[in-house]
Amino acid sequence: MWNYSNAPRCTVCAHRAIITKQQAQTLVNSSEGRLVAYQCPIELSSWHVWAPEFERADQGGSE
Numbered sequence: 001m002w003n004y005s006n007a008p009r010c011t012v013c014a015h016r017a018i019i020t021k022q023q024a025q026t027l028v029n030s031s032e033g034r035l036v037a038y039q040c041p042i043e044l045s046s047w048h049v050w051a052p053e054f055e056r057a058d059q060g061g062s063e
């Protein structure tokens with residue numbers, strides 16, 4: 001069974017998990033809007049998900 005925690009990591013995207021578009025969409029659908037999916041700019045067959053609400057706080061609001 002696929003597990004997000006065991007997914008390989010993308011070294012160019014802050015070590016986000018590398019998942020398929022379908023897996024990303026499944027996570028987004030089950031997150032009630034908290035997760036956002038995006039396509040890896042380097043590996044176009046790879047997708048990542050992230051949570052803007054939580055990760056924005058981690059970055060201290062610097063833009």
Ligand SMILES: [Zn+2]
Pocket residue numbers: 010011012013040041042043046048
């Ligand atoms: Zn990536």
